[in-house]
Structure formats: C-alpha cells, structure tokens
Amino acid sequence: MNIHRNPALADQLAASYALGTLRGGARRRFEALAREHASLRAAALIWQGRIASVAELQPEVAPSPAVWTRIENLVQADKQARLMQTARSAPAPAAPAGRWWASLGLWRGAAAAGAFATVVAVVGGVSLNSRLSGQVRELSARLSATPAIEYVAVLADDKANASILVTFDPKTQKLVLKRVGDFREQPDKSLELWALPPGAPAKSLGVLSGDAVVRLTAADSDIRRSPALAITLEPKGGVPPGTAATGPIVFKGALLKTPE
Amino acid sequence: MCIRLNLMRGRLRIGNICQTIVRMNPESPDSHLIALLDRIAQADESALKELYGLTSSKLYGVALRVVANRSWAEDVLQEAYLNIWRVAGAYQASLSPPMAWMGLLVRSRGLDFLRRRASDRADHVQELDEVIADTVAGDAPNPMDTAQASEQAWALHQCLSQLEHRQREALSLAYLRDLSHSELALQLRLPLGTVKTWIRRGLEQLRGCMARLA
Numbered sequence: 001m002n003i004h005r006n007p008a009l010a011d012q013l014a015a016s017y018a019l020g021t022l023r024g025g026a027r028r029r030f031e032a033l034a035r036e037h038a039s040l041r042a043a044a045l046i047w048q049g050r051i052a053s054v055a056e057l058q059p060e061v062a063p064s065p066a067v068w069t070r071i072e073n074l075v076q077a078d079k080q081a082r083l084m085q086t087a088r089s090a091p092a093p094a095a096p097a098g099r100w101w102a103s104l105g106l107w108r109g110a111a112a113a114g115a116f117a118t119v120v121a122v123v124g125g126v127s128l129n130s131r132l133s134g135q136v137r138e139l140s141a142r143l144s145a146t147p148a149i150e151y152v153a154v155l156a157d158d159k160a161n162a163s164i165l166v167t168f169d170p171k172t173q174k175l176v177l178k179r180v181g182d183f184r185e186q187p188d189k190s191l192e193l194w195a196l197p198p199g200a201p202a203k204s205l206g207v208l209s210g211d212a213v214v215r216l217t218a219a220d221s222d223i224r225r226s227p228a229l230a231i232t233l234e235p236k237g238g239v240p241p242g243t244a245a246t247g248p249i250v251f252k253g254a255l256l257k258t259p260e
Numbered sequence: 261m262c263i264r265l266n267l268m269r270g271r272l273r274i275g276n277i278c279q280t281i282v283r284m285n286p287e288s289p290d291s292h293l294i295a296l297l298d299r300i301a302q303a304d305e306s307a308l309k310e311l312y313g314l315t316s317s318k319l320y321g322v323a324l325r326v327v328a329n330r331s332w333a334e335d336v337l338q339e340a341y342l343n344i345w346r347v348a349g350a351y352q353a354s355l356s357p358p359m360a361w362m363g364l365l366v367r368s369r370g371l372d373f374l375r376r377r378a379s380d381r382a383d384h385v386q387e388l389d390e391v392i393a394d395t396v397a398g399d400a401p402n403p404m405d406t407a408q409a410s411e412q413a414w415a416l417h418q419c420l421s422q423l424e425h426r427q428r429e430a431l432s433l434a435y436l437r438d439l440s441h442s443e444l445a446l447q448l449r450l451p452l453g454t455v456k457t458w459i460r461r462g463l464e465q466l467r468g469c470m471a472r473l474a
Contacts, residue, residue: 011471015463019431020438049356050470053413054435055363057420058325060317067320067334068312071341075305078345 010040011047018047084227084257148172152258153229155251157183163251166193166229170220175205177214183250184210185233192238194245197225202245205229207238228254289314290410293358294351301349308345316341318359319366326370326436336373340366357410371438419469427462430455 016022017030034040151168163181168174177193185191191208193216206216208231230252232245239246293314299307319340323333343365354361420428434444445455 011467012463015467016459019435019459019463021434021441021444021459023440049360049412050416051435052356052360052364053410053416054420054432055322055367056318056357056359056410056413057417058318058321058432058436061321061324062317063320063334063337067338068309068316070338071312071345072305072309074338074342075308075345078342079303079305 007039011043014040014043014047015051017044018051081254081256150258151223151255153253153255155229155231155253157181157251164231166253166255168218168223168255170223173217173220175216175218175223177208177216179212179214188236189247190234190236190238191231191250192234192245192247194230194232195222195226196228196230197222198227200225202230204238204241204245207234223255226255228252290357290359297344297348297351297358300345301351308341311344312341315359315362319362322363322366322436323370325432326367327373332373332377333370336366336370339373340369343369357412359410360412367436370436374437415470415473416466418473419466422469423462423465427458427465430458431462431466434459 013022013026013030017027017034022030030040030044034044148169148171149167150170151166153166154162155164155166156162161181163179163183165178165180167176169176175193193205193208194202195205195218196202203222205218205222208214230249233247233250234245235247293311296307296311296314300311316337320333320337323336323340324330327333327336340362344362351358351361356364420431423431430444430448433439433447434441437443437447439447441456441459442452444459445452448455
C-alpha cells in the first residue's frame, strides 16, 4: 500500500488511529507503516494531539470537597514515605547468606516499593477497597487517641489485602497487632512476627495468639532499626528462641514512623 | 481565524471573537498551569492545591465522561492528582498543552479503572449512566466547554462545533472511553452501521476543518 503517497488516506487513517476506532489488523498495519514512514508517524502524532483535546472540551463539574481532603492526606503520606525512604536508604553491610531473609536487597526493595503503596492503602483507604477505608478510619482514630504511637504498619498478604495492623508505642514498648483480614491459622500452627533490621538476621518479636488483638513487648531499638515487619507461619508456639524462621512469609509490610 | 470560520457558517458570534481576543493575551492560562506543574515537580503542595482549584472541575468532568459514575469519577480524580503530584516533573518532556496532558492522565486513569471494574464484574456496561445515551439520542445544546482550553483545544472546538451534536458525542465517547465501533454502538444503543457512518463522516469533516485551521 503506497499510503505515504496518498496523503488524504494517510491523514484519514491517522485520524482513526488517534481516535482509537482503527482496530485489529488495520491498526497493526498502520503502526508498522508509521514506523517506516516519518510522515505517517507525524500525522499520527498530530492527530493524537488534536484528539486529546477532546478531554479539554468536556463540561466542568465540581467534585465533592472530600476529594481534595483525600488527595491532601495522600500527598502528606507520600511526602512522609519519601522522607523515610531517604532516611532508610543508607547503605548497610551485606546480610549473612543462606537464610530466607538473606536477600536484604529484596527486603529493602520490598519495603521501599511497599512503603508508598502501603501508605496509599492506609491513609487513602481509596474506595477501591472500601473494607480498608473503615480500617483506616479506625486506625486514624486510634492514632489520634493514642499520640504515643510512633510506628505503624499494615501487614498484607501477597495480594496486598491488609491483614494485620501493627502499632508500636516506644514509651510502653508495646506492640499492638490487630487482625483485620479473615486469615486464621490452622490449630497446629502459629503466626510469628519478625523485625527485619538491615544487615542483620530477622529477629522474632513474638508469637501471635489467636485473639483478634495481640499485645507483644518489643525493644525500641528492634523497631527503630526495622524498615519492615513480616509474619511467618510456624509450628504451634513458634520457632525456638534464637532460631530462624522455618515457615513461609504470609504477611509483610513497611514499618512507617507516624508524623510527629 | 475563529471569525472567518463563523462567517463561513453564516453566523458571527460575539462570544467567539471575545474569547479569541482573550486568548491572544500573552499571560495565557497555559503558562500559569505550566508554572504550577514546575512547582509541583519541586514537591510544592501549595502549587498542587492551586492547580486543583483551577482544574479539578474540568478534570472531574472528564473523569465523569469516561467512567459515567460520580463516585468512581472521584476515585479516578483522586488517583489522577496523586499521579500529577508524583510525575509533574515529566510534564516538561511533554509537548502537549498542560490541560491536554492532565486530561490524558485522567482519561488513562479512568480507562484503567473501567478495566479493573470490568474484570471485577462483567455487567458494568449496564451500569453506565443512561443519561449519556439519552443525550446522544436527542440533540441537546452544545455541551462543550472552552474554559481553560488550550489553543489546540480551541481549534478542535471550532471544528467539532460544525458537527451535528450526536456525531460530536459519538466521536468524543469513542475517544474518551476508548471504544470500538461495536462497543460504541452498544453503549449508545444505536445500530453498528449508524455509528460507523457517524464516526467516518465526523472524522472526515474534522479533517477538512482542522486542515483549514492549521
């Protein structure tokens, strides 16, 4: 097809391409030709620009004021997460090899990548997951009612479903874990919480009872050094003190310092 | 050029001339929006707030047209501004007018949202706002809005104004919702042939008109 010698046809196809109604084989042929012929490529770009302006011509409708409040909260959380990432990205010595958490980079990557997503999930609640927003309201209420809480984490499963909320109050050295998902371990298993300090082996913070709210005692230093927490599925009662985790990680999440 | 176009149609509308003059003002809304995006790229929250004040109604309008549901559109808007907050620095690499760039962000967030919904529930088409289909079926007054529109959008507006309302709606929805002819026919509850004809003729007229304006 000598499309590049037929400017009217080229322009017509470019317009349909930009509008999106050129589909299937015709679209693929157009794309292939555009890669070959600069003039066709130019026509497509011009039309993409023109058609994109359709968005500018839509009638204005005022959104609910709540939207800005949500955005503002998310932006605050985003700023906080960025600061924390910067603070925590200081280089750390290599982790001892041969254990499941040995890949420190993986953890830190997960913590860094997870931090933003977690904050978005936590603070925004986004109505994409309305279950979460209820939890977030509750968490926010608790945070304001308990100003001593300095750290908070939402531990999620591999599908990013929030399952356990964690708060830490350094004054009382109390970790409070609240189960919010519907995960229940089998009777012969226990969930065990781990701090993941950079450059050091994961440290057990304790075993979760089956209660909806679990209180554990943790040293301030263990929490401060950990950018992330994880929960593994272990034999009933957890692993013997001082030994490594044996089971799979079921929940994990970044540990975030709450705004001062 | 707006004057010439309108004369061609045998009508001269004062509003258009005034708007044309306003648009020649060097302190265009575009340069202000660009300055705000620059500040947002430096993590300036007050700039985001001002940008939101200036553009949220327009962008919410876009989001509403894409997802056709108020609360979904609010989610889309929220995601879009968060996205703007995070990627404002990328605007400099774009050659689009700022409103067009933000409109693209909103549209793509909206389309993502619809895809997620569609995978959640197959019947989302039924949930689409029936008002839209009704608008297209009738010949309601021109719903286009040129407040804050870029020069490029202004030209498009001139050309779209010359189309029949229903053709214009079909073109807008095809683009905003990324619909094929058959999807469009389904949403507008019109025969496929009619939709194809509208789109073809609409694009044809648009091509002629844009070529004269360029």
